[in-house]
Amino acid sequence: MSFASFRCSHVSIAVSLAVVSSTVSASGIFLAEASYANMGTGGAGDGVYTGNAAAIWTNPATLSFMDKERHTISATVLNLDMEYTDANGGVGADSNKTMPVVSYFSNHHINDQWAYGIAFSTRGGAALDYGYEWEGANQLTDVALVTYQFNPSVAYRIDDNVSIAVGLQVDYALINANTNNIELETEDSLAFGYNLGLMFDISERTKVGISYRSQLEHEFSGTSNLYTDNDQLLATGRYGAPLVTPATVDISASYKVNNDLTLMTSIQWHDWSKWQKTLVELDYPNSDLPYLINREFEDVWHFGFGGEYKLRNNWALKAGYSYETSPLDDKANQSPDLPVGEQHRYSLGVSKTWDKNTLDIYYEFADFGDMDIAQSGLAKDLNGHFTGKVHFIGLGYTF
Numbered sequence: 001m002s003f004a005s006f007r008c009s010h011v012s013i014a015v016s017l018a019v020v021s022s023t024v025s026a027s028g029i030f031l032a033e034a035s036y037a038n039m040g041t042g043g044a045g046d047g048v049y050t051g052n053a054a055a056i057w058t059n060p061a062t063l064s065f066m067d068k069e070r071h072t073i074s075a076t077v078l079n080l081d082m083e084y085t086d087a088n089g090g091v092g093a094d095s096n097k098t099m100p101v102v103s104y105f106s107n108h109h110i111n112d113q114w115a116y117g118i119a120f121s122t123r124g125g126a127a128l129d130y131g132y133e134w135e136g137a138n139q140l141t142d143v144a145l146v147t148y149q150f151n152p153s154v155a156y157r158i159d160d161n162v163s164i165a166v167g168l169q170v171d172y173a174l175i176n177a178n179t180n181n182i183e184l185e186t187e188d189s190l191a192f193g194y195n196l197g198l199m200f201d202i203s204e205r206t207k208v209g210i211s212y213r214s215q216l217e218h219e220f221s222g223t224s225n226l227y228t229d230n231d232q233l234l235a236t237g238r239y240g241a242p243l244v245t246p247a248t249v250d251i252s253a254s255y256k257v258n259n260d261l262t263l264m265t266s267i268q269w270h271d272w273s274k275w276q277k278t279l280v281e282l283d284y285p286n287s288d289l290p291y292l293i294n295r296e297f298e299d300v301w302h303f304g305f306g307g308e309y310k311l312r313n314n315w316a317l318k319a320g321y322s323y324e325t326s327p328l329d330d331k332a333n334q335s336p337d338l339p340v341g342e343q344h345r346y347s348l349g350v351s352k353t354w355d356k357n358t359l360d361i362y363y364e365f366a367d368f369g370d371m372d373i374a375q376s377g378l379a380k381d382l383n384g385h386f387t388g389k390v391h392f393i394g395l396g397y398t399f
Helices: 005-019 058-067
Strands: 067-086 093-109 114-121 127-128 142-150 151-157 162-178 182-184 187-202 206-213 216-227 233-245 248-255 261-270 275-282 287-294 300-310 315-324 343-352 357-374 383-398
Touching: 058 114, 058 151, 058 162, 058 206, 093 127, 093 248, 142 151, 151 187, 162 216, 162 233, 187 216, 248 287
Parallel strands: none
Antiparallel strands: 067 093, 067 383, 093 114, 114 142, 114 151, 127 142, 142 162, 151 162, 162 182, 162 187, 182 216, 187 206, 206 248, 216 233, 233 275, 248 261, 261 300, 275 287, 300 315, 315 343, 343 357, 357 383
């Protein structure tokens, strides 16, 4: 392999690393479900939900309106299927991955005004394996990205109807990505941020919450190996790549129609438009080439709607639907690291309460639809579409 072809792969892996950062935000991917409080509604109304401790993830101000001490353990298994179909008759790809996620949340009251919470969960992740034979193998063969976060928070109850809260985000990320010629050794990173929350108990029927999560910025740096087409090691160097999770705002509300039926909604804004360009570097002997990558993302809006209906013997039935806009308009900027587009999510769930315990069970289907890609340029020549979907099955236990 010449360094001219190395330069092509260099561009490809840089693009892969840049786009993988977009796949870990709450918009655009498949692990927001790991931190749902009201599982069966697809997270709708989480910013005002007080049925379990997981709501502190979306809005820490919910702490003030919960029971004095609750613990919630949730577990979700997801199956992500991403297919690529080439418009020019080239070799397609199908990546199918199953991943488990476990989270823990708790809330504690110090006195009538102060409360604190502890959360261990994730803001997102990705796992794809397209193999070495498909049309885009020079851009990506496989990628794995895992994030996990410790998020303590404290809330102050201003009066009977209003609470304010603040939290600290300590975010851990682990990344590995490869093409048919470049192998990146697994590296990890820590990033720090904060989150804020307000909750208003407007009446016996109506609750409103507003919360904010700050942007997180990881910087990865590690060893990169360059191989020939015959799998012979050509050079060993270093790589550096950013990973950005955009800031988010959540406005949630719930309305108690009667003693049996409660309706919930959430509107979220994700600040993707701040991420227009990304600088990624690979440093090999006699070659140190920084790349400025055009992203041109737009802000993402999320709209969620759901409801809970109480049945006999402390059972409840839940359902929800959400829609997210796409951060990407130009299909020339699409990438195989989990292509982005608009999303539709459908969820169903049931819960059972006894004494101070609650068991939640849910199923959700996320439809990513067809996401067109039309690249042009050196080493970037995919022309076709990706089709994505995710199935989630999970449960939560609160005690």
